Amino acid sequence: MELKLAWRLFKRELSQGQLLLIILAITLAVLSVTGLASVSERLQLAINGQASKFIAADRIINSPKKIDPAILAIADEVGLEHVTSMQFNSMVYAGDEFQLVTVRAVGAKYPLKGTIELSAGIAAGLPQANSVWFETRLGGLLGYPNQIEIGNANFSLSNEIIRLPDAGFNPFASSPVVLMRIEDVAKTGVIQPGSRVTYRYQFAGDSTQLAAFEQQAKPLLNTSQRWVDVQSGDSPIADAVKRAERFLLLASLLGIALACAAIGIAAQRYCQRHYDVVAMLKTFGASAKQIRILFGTHLLLVTAVGVVLGLIGGFALDQTITAFLPAEIAAYSPPVMRPILLGLGTGFVSAFMFSAYPLMRLLSIPPLRVLQRQLEGLQLGMWLHLVLSLCAMALLGYLYSQSLPLTLTVVAAVLLLGVLLSVLGFFMIRLGHSVGMKTTNPLQLALAGLRRRAKQNAVQLVGFSSALVLLLTIFALRQDLLNEWQKQLPENAPNYFLINIAPDETNAIADFLKPHVATPPVIYPVVRGRLTAINDEILISSEQQKAGVEGRVGISRELNLTYRDSMPDNNEIVSGRFNQDPFDVSVESGVAERLELELGDRLTYTIDNQSLTVNVASIREVHWETLQPNFFMIFTETALAPFSYTSMSSFHLEESQRSVILSLIKQFPTVSVIDVGAMVKQLRQIIDQVSMSLTLVLVLVLLASALVMIAQTEAGMATRQRELAVLRTFGASGWLLRAATGLEFALLGIIAGILAVIVAEFTLYLLKTQVFELNVYMHWPWWGIAPLCGGLVVASLGLWRCRQLLNKSCSDLLKGH
Structure with a gap:
């Protein structure tokens, strides 16, 4: 009822x-x-999915050694595609010339996402056995030889790499990349017990497969292994x-x-x-x-x-x-x-x-x-x-x-x-x-x-x-x-970076680019130095801390330092004032927080086996997501004048002007050119x-x-x-x-x-x-x-x-x- x-x-x-x-x-x-x-x-x-092209996969596991085979078995069980790669540094030789390179040895399915761009077009596969693909700047550094020697093996240089999908964005990278098949690594004899190698395991699949894999595989990783996706910070569009x-x-x-x-x-x-x-x-x-x-x-x-x-x-x-x-x-x-x-x-x-x-x-x-x-x-x-x-x-x-x-x-x-x-x-x-x-x-x-x-x-x-x-x-x-x-990406965002510019080439580079670019490029001097003490307290590395050494932990690597008379456009002062005195330094806010720095602290650096002490005059917030040269530390010219340096710059060039880059490479063979145009387009x-x-x-x-x-x-x-x-x-x-x-x-x-x-x-x-x-x-x-x-x-x-x-x-x- x-x-x-x-x-x-x-x-x-x-x-x-x-x-x-x-x-x-x-x-x-x-x-x-x-x-x-x-x-x-x-x-x-x-x-x-689009962002995953920046890491050539949906998920990555980076490891200093080979991972547990059970993890790869899980990937097979849930239906993921996967490929194994290795990355290590090595010297290559071509006659009397030699150069330190970053070797990327990749499996047959690489890349799982994105494409490899070569000077001849989009790659249809990988280098043939006993041959390698190389970044354009390596050819200039070695005089464009027909073949190079890596360890105990010789390899022919078959194609120039314009861009790898997972190359990332690091304008300070000093070593050109060489791409080879992972099967060819053994014949070089370069990898020995104790060699520093990064194993990269890349995976691709749909969201359900990835979720199941992450749930089962992540707990099996140890502290030295790192899980990476498009939001891990390695991608330029993570934020x-x-x-x-x-x-x-x-x-x-x-x-x-x-x-x-x-x-x-x-x-x-x-x-x-x-x-x-x-x-x-x-x-x-x-x-x-x-x-x-x-x-x-x-x-x-x-x-x-x-x-x-x-x-x-x-x-x-x-x-x-x-x-x-x-x-x-x-x-x-x-x-x-x-x-x-x-x-x-x-x-x-x-x-x-x-x-x-x-x-x-x-x-x-x-x-x-x-x-x-x-x-x-x-x-x-x-x-x-x-x-x-x-x-x-x-x-x-x-x-x-x-x-x-x-x-x-x-x-x-x-x-x-x-x-x-x-x-x-x-x-x-x-x-x-x-x-x-x-x-x-x-x-x-x-x-x-x-x-x-x-x-x-x-x-x-x-x-x-x-x-x-x-x-x-x-x-x-x-x-x-x-x-x-x-x-982050204005219409005139830089799509080319120049690094390793010698001091005597700075003016010539500026004169060469002047008729081809709308805005004169800013050239940044780059000095390599290590922070060794804060307020006279000697810093230790994170490895020393893990080993039981007591002390204040610093930054366990050399930093790229620069000097400027004025603050860069993509930086904002959080506290203090930008370098007024000859031995002032401006510190990026994230580093200042990590090192617990305050205004007035004394920082001691070791540069070219010499000591330099400066005072923290300001703390800056840096917009890292912009495709611009950014630095943790900015000094005055007086402070860094005694030290040797190279320079870097960035500029915007229309696609129709690509011939300018080829002319620049020929005229300045020791200058490294990084093309980020494809990355900007994808962004x-x-x-x-x-x-x-x-x-x-x-x-x-x-x-x-x-x-x-x-x-x-x-x-x-x-x-x-x-x-x-x-x-x-x-x-x-x-x-x-x-x-x-x-x-x-x-x-x-x-x-x-x-x-x-x-x-x-x-x-x-x-x-x-x-x-x-x-x-x-x-x-x-x-x-x-x-x-x-x-x-x-x-x-x-x-x-x-x-x-x-x-x-x-x-x-x-x-x-x-």
Whole structure:
């Protein structure tokens, strides 16, 4: 009987449109999660897939010795492709010439991702047996011989390497690369017990295979072995990928939070509309169990419709957006079941958890409400509603992001935002008390309405302000991320680096490049030195520390030092002042933190077997992600003048001017040229993909924000109808009521806009400093734009929703039609 009645009630209210808002809220929540999960996972797979070309694989294990064969067996078991490579340094000889090189000995499947670019075009395989491919600069250093000698074996030089996919970005690399087959290493006799060799094991496969491999293989690695992926820092776009994924997760969580808020508001409105129904059912003898079954079934049917529509909409959203994506992105296929399960979970968890308290109030309505309409049943337990709502949000957030810190951050932010906005909103609305009793004009009538509904309007402010805060936050983060990446890769970003420039070639190089480049290149002198003491305390290496030696740990390698009269463009002073005295030094902030350096500390270096002591005058923050020469330490020219040096530079050259590089190599054979043009092109493609994902997320959050605002305007319609009936009875004109209603909603929107800017600035400060590592600054235009837009948007929504009430006659309003 109860099920039949629930079905009839559901059909009647569905046909009358009374369930539209709650169904729409559930639909949007499920659509956001399902569609956004599919699209964002596709974009993340594409971003990581493109980025994996920088390491020639999806995952890498670096090891100083051969790894446990069980790890390779696991890779075979889960279906991963893999290839083994070796890297070591060796001297090569060509007649009387010799040169230190970096030998890359690779297996037959190399590279698993990306391509090898040769002077003759894209490589179709690997060097033949007894032959090697070489970097262009090696040919110049050895005089372009036909063959070279490595250890006990001779190899022919068959092709020039323009770029290896996993060459990385190290403009200070002093040894040219030689590529050979791993089978040819044994015949050289170079590798002996104790030789320093890096074994590189590269793996490629789909996300499921990689996850299974990581879960089983990672615990088998020892402390000397390193797990590498595109986010490990070896890739030049590691920071970009990490930030993009954080943004997608953050924006998706905020979208879920907004949709859940809309469900909560709609559920409260739904239950309020049924107070009289429950009172009548109890009056006619219905038991508490029957009423629970009736409305529980009703809510289940509403949720089921919203979930089904949301799943269909999410699938349609994914397919629609995929149709407009570039083919290389659309080719990636995200898992199908995870978005569906997330959608189902979101729909049912949010509907029942956010509806629990309103439903409890509905079921507790006393039968006497039939005679006394002001009775509303359960008045306590708001804390339970808050706990259930936060638990639901936390559960959904964690299921989606799999990130406990990010989930807790969002939940804490939502809780703080709600409390702050409720308190501030309530006190600001109460300011209308002194003028709220007069109703001679629209403004005074609007203020009177704000005062009468102070508690309800404070709740509405939470919804309006939350939507505006999230919109401002997502919009600002999107713009800052795009601006940051644009600074990283401007149109004239350097695509060539010159290293090992001799002092007597500096002016000649500058003169050679001057007619071919738009901006004269900056030439940096490079001096090699080792930091040996801080404040006269001798430093030890990390190896010595592991061996039990006590002391202050330094940097266990030589550093590239430079001098400049002014600070580089991509550096910012954190503290102190840039080199003013002859023996000042400016230190990069990360090194300063690691070595626990402070302003005024004395640093002692050993350079060319000589000692140099300088004082820390400033600490700099360096934007390492820019493809520019960067240094840990910057000295004055006076300090480094006694020491020998080479120089380096970078510049931008159009693709059509490649002949200039060939002329430069011939004219300056000892200068090493590093081409990073292909890397810059790939970086731009990845950033374009990220930009698309950021825009998509912004649009979805905008839709969720609009739904919250619509739900909030819907929430107070019953009270507003009674007030309009009274005002009509006392002769208020239609113009006065429309103007007062519009002004009331506009004032709410203005207050919400002001509060939203305050909270958004605070939220952005936390996010930029703790999560995204972006520069913090105030968004001054928001202080005018946000209140104005908030007033216009909320007033428009309010008038649109109240249009039918405002057009009704006094008798219709009194009858409740």
